[in-house]
Amino acid sequence: QKEVEQNSGPLSVPEGAIASLNCTYSDRGSQSFFWYRQYSGKSPELIMSIYSNGDKEDGRFTAQLNKASQYVSLLIRDSQPSDSATYLCAVLDDKIIFGKGTRLHILP
Amino acid sequence: GAVVSQHPSRVICKSGTSVKIECRSLDFQATTMFWYRQFPKQSLMLMATSNEGSKATYEQGVEKDKFLINHASLTLSTLTVTSAHPEDSSFYICSARDFGSNQPQHFGDGTRLSIL
Secondary structure, eight states: OOOEEOOOOOEEEETTSOEEEEEEESOTTOOEEEEEEEOTTSOOEEEEEEOSSEEEEETTEEEEEETTTTEEEEEESSOOGGGOEEEEEEEESSSEEEOOOEEEEEEO | OOOEEEEOSEEEEOTTOOEEEEEEESSSOOSEEEEEEEOTTSOOEEEEEEETTSOOEEOTTOOTTTEEEEEEETTEEEEEETTOOGGGOEEEEEEEEOSSTTOOEEEOOOEEEEEO
């Protein structure tokens, strides 16, 4: 059974600080990785894709991938209250497998 | 970017009614679409995977006669909740993937179904 694991949280981070969200996956052969953000009562929204080892930056977001450690992370710099949401890690094999999500709460 | 349109956004109806939800990929062709259900404060639950022109594949525990899925074209999949009851009240979300082996899934805005 292929799995994607995330800490459910809640993760509380002061406004302006860096939020760090982590994810591990079980299938060493996985090649494509995604982060989604889901606000309460809304559907998930794709915010980052990463396919190669290392860092990928997009605005305040940085995705990090370490295939040897089977580890994906998402950093959010200068955290804002509007970043408060559930963040879903997703790994693509023959289909996309979602983690259960980490609830992030940015403290004003 | 890839856009998935889902309608209706909200349905309130009486017990025993059948409800149809549409999911369209607007600017790409989706050979595969996915239907999820999400209860409050719980994680996404995949209900079924629908492939254009073939029967849907249902996840364990999901009644295929209760949740009818049709994927008639590369841009449209429908989910019909037949004879809905209050326990079927939930947030139903469709998702689609573009061609390409490494493409992400894009989600519709979801349908909030309330059965009285």
